[in-house]
Amino acid sequence: MPIQTLEPQRLYRQIAEQLRELIGKGEFAVGARIPAERDLARQLGVSRPSVREALIALEVEGWVEVRTGSGVYVLDRSQRTPPPANGAAGIEWGPLEIIRARRLVEGETAATAAQHGKRKDVDAMRRAIRMMRDMAARNEVPHEGDRAFHLAIVNACDNVVLTETVQGFWESRHGPIFARMIDxxxxxxxxxxxxxxxxxxxxxxxxxxPAAARSAMHEHMDKFHQRFSASWRRTKAF
Structure with missing residues (x-):
C-alpha cells in the first residue's frame, strides 16, 4: 500500500489515520522504525509540524514508541485493547493548530486590552508576570502565572464570549497530545x-x-510555535 499524498490543509488526524492503516497492513512491521519526519512530510505532502503532531497522537494511542536519539518505532498491539473510535486522541485539537488560533484571537484581545483595560487589569497582568518569575526562580514550571496573565488580558476586554474562548484554549493544554508535546x-x-x-x-x-500590543502578542505566539517545532532537533528522534 503506497503512501498517499494528503492535501496541505488536512489536520494531523488524517496523517495519523493513514499511518495507522499502514501499520495495520504491515507496511511498518512491529519493531520497525518509522521513516524520518522529513521523509514522511515529503511523501505525504504536508508540513513537518503536522507529522510531529500525528506521531505524538500515535504515541498517546500506543501505536508507536518515541526513543530519544534513535527514532519512532512500531509497538506490538496484539495484546492491547483497541481504543474507541471517538477516543480523546482522535478528536483532540492539534496543539500547533491551537497556537495559530490563539495568535488570531489573543492578538485582538491584547489590542482591546490596550484600548479599554483599566488599571486593575494592568496590575493583574503585572502580578501574573511576578508569579511566573517567582515560580521559574524556584525551578517550577510557571503554568499558573502564564494562565493568569492571558486571562487578565482577556478579562480587560469585558466580553464573556472572549473570556470563555481563551479559557477553552487553556483547557486544551490538558489533552493527552498537547500534554505530551509540553513534556x-x-x-x-x-x-x-x-x-x-x-x-x-x-x-x-x-x-x-493597541498596535504594539497586537504585534507583541503575535510575536509571542510565533515564537511559541517555533519553540515547539525547533525543539524536535534537540531530541534527534525525528
Missing part, C-alpha cells in the same frame, strides 16, 4: 524567553498602544 519541548530556558515576551506585551498594553 517534550518546554524547558526552563524556553520559559525564561516566554516571560520576556510577556513583559513586552504588558509594556504595550500599559502604554495604551
Amino acid at each position: 517534550y519541548f518546554e524547558t526552563m530556558e524556553s520559559w525564561q524567553a516566554a516571560i520576556g515576551e510577556h513583559e513586552l506585551i504588558l509594556d504595550a498594553i500599559a502604554a495604551r498602544d
Whole structure:
C-alpha cells in the first residue's frame, strides 16, 4: 500500500489515520522504525509540524514508541485493547493548530486590552508576570502565572464570549497530545524567553498602544510555535 499524498490543509488526524492503516497492513512491521519526519512530510505532502503532531497522537494511542536519539518505532498491539473510535486522541485539537488560533484571537484581545483595560487589569497582568518569575526562580514550571496573565488580558476586554474562548484554549493544554508535546519541548530556558515576551506585551498594553500590543502578542505566539517545532532537533528522534 503506497503512501498517499494528503492535501496541505488536512489536520494531523488524517496523517495519523493513514499511518495507522499502514501499520495495520504491515507496511511498518512491529519493531520497525518509522521513516524520518522529513521523509514522511515529503511523501505525504504536508508540513513537518503536522507529522510531529500525528506521531505524538500515535504515541498517546500506543501505536508507536518515541526513543530519544534513535527514532519512532512500531509497538506490538496484539495484546492491547483497541481504543474507541471517538477516543480523546482522535478528536483532540492539534496543539500547533491551537497556537495559530490563539495568535488570531489573543492578538485582538491584547489590542482591546490596550484600548479599554483599566488599571486593575494592568496590575493583574503585572502580578501574573511576578508569579511566573517567582515560580521559574524556584525551578517550577510557571503554568499558573502564564494562565493568569492571558486571562487578565482577556478579562480587560469585558466580553464573556472572549473570556470563555481563551479559557477553552487553556483547557486544551490538558489533552493527552498537547500534554505530551509540553513534556517534550518546554524547558526552563524556553520559559525564561516566554516571560520576556510577556513583559513586552504588558509594556504595550500599559502604554495604551493597541498596535504594539497586537504585534507583541503575535510575536509571542510565533515564537511559541517555533519553540515547539525547533525543539524536535534537540531530541534527534525525528
